[in-house]
C-alpha cells in the first residue's frame with residue numbers, strides 16, 4: 029500500500045485516478061479547492077462516486093484546500109509522509125487562460141512550486157505532474173515528440189505548464205527530485221469536463237446549450253480515453269525515472285467533425301453547433317508519438333475512439349441526464 033497525495037482529486041482525471049488507486053489498495057489523500065471554473069456540483073458528484081465505489085472508503089481522505097496554501101500543504105505532507113505525489117490540480121482552460129493569465133500562472137506554476145517545496149521538505153517523494161499536448165503549439169514536428177523544444181506555446185495555459193515542467197527540472201538538478209511530466213492528449217470519458225467538446229456536444233443535443241464548432245470541425249485531436257490516461261498515471265507513479273517528460277495519448281488522431289458525428293450516432297440525434305473561425309490559441313493538430321510512454325511506462329492504450337465514445341455516452345446518459353449531476 030502506498031500513501032499518495034493526489035491534487036485535483038475532485039476533477040475529471042483526478043477522480044478517476046483516485047478510484048483506480050483505491051481499487052489497488054493505496055491510501056489516497058485528495059486535495060482540491062472545488063473552484064467554479066465549471067459547476068462545483070459536478071466535482072462534488074465525482075467525489076461522492078469515488079467514495080461510493082471505493083473498496084475501503086476509509087482509505088480516501090479529502091481536504092478542500094488550495095495548492096497555493098503553503099502551510100496547509102506542508103501540514104499534510106508532514107502528517108502523512110507521502111510515498112508519491114500526483115499533481116493534477118490546475119486551471120485547465122486554454123481559451124480561459126487568455127482572459128485571466130495571472131491566475132493560470134499563479135496556480136499552475138506557483139502552485140506547483142509550492143508542492144515541490146513541500147516534497148523537498150518531506151522526503152522528496154517521486155512527483156508526477158500533469159502537463160499537456162498544448163505545449164507543442166503549432167509545431168511542424170508531427171507526430172509530437174518529447175525531444176521537440178516545445179517553446180512556442182499559443183496561450184498562457186500551455187506556457188504555465190511548460191514553465192512548471194522546467195521548474196521540475198530545476199528541482200531534479202538541485203535536489204535529486206524525481207519528476208515525471210505527463211503530457212496528456214485530449215482526454216475524454218467518464219466524469220468528463222463540461223467545458224470539453226465531448227460533453228458540450230451532448231449538452232447541445234439534450235439541453236440546447238449553444239456550442240461553437242471551430243473551423244467547421246476541420247481540426248485533428250488525439251482523443252484519449254480516461255482509462256488509458258489513468259493507466260499511464262499509475263505506471264508513472266510506480267516508476268521514479270529521474271527527470272522525464274512523456275506523452276500520454278493514443279497516437280491516432282481523429283478529425284473533430286468525425287468525433288462529433290460518432291457522438292451523434294450514439295445519442296441518436298443530430299447536434300446543432302455553430303460554425304466559428306479557429307481561435308488564435310487553438311492548434312490545428314494534436315498527434316502523440318507514444319514510443320517513450322511504451323518504453324518507460326509499459327503504456328499501451330486500449331480504447332478505440334468508437335469504444336470510448338460509446339462508454340462516454342453511457343456515462344452521460346446514466347449520470348448527467350438521469351441523475352442530473
Ligand SMILES: NC(=O)c1ccc[n+]([C@@H]2O[C@H](COP(=O)([O-])OP(=O)(O)OC[C@H]3O[C@@H](n4cnc5c(N)ncnc54)[C@H](O)[C@@H]3O)[C@@H](O)[C@H]2O)c1
Pocket residue numbers: 035036037038039040041042059060061062063071093094095096115116117118119120135139158159160161211212213214215216221
Ligand atoms: N482533460 C484533458 O484533456 C487534459 C489535457 C491535458 C492536460 N490536462 C491536465 O490534467 C490535469 C487534470 O485535468 P482535468 O481535465 O481533470 O481538469 P479538472 O478541471 O476536471 O480538474 C482539475 C482540478 O483541479 C482543481 N484545482 C484547480 N485549481 C486548484 C487550486 N488552486 N487548488 C486546488 N485545486 C485546484 C479543480 O477544482 C479541479 O477539480 C490538469 O492539470 C490539466 O491541466 C488535462
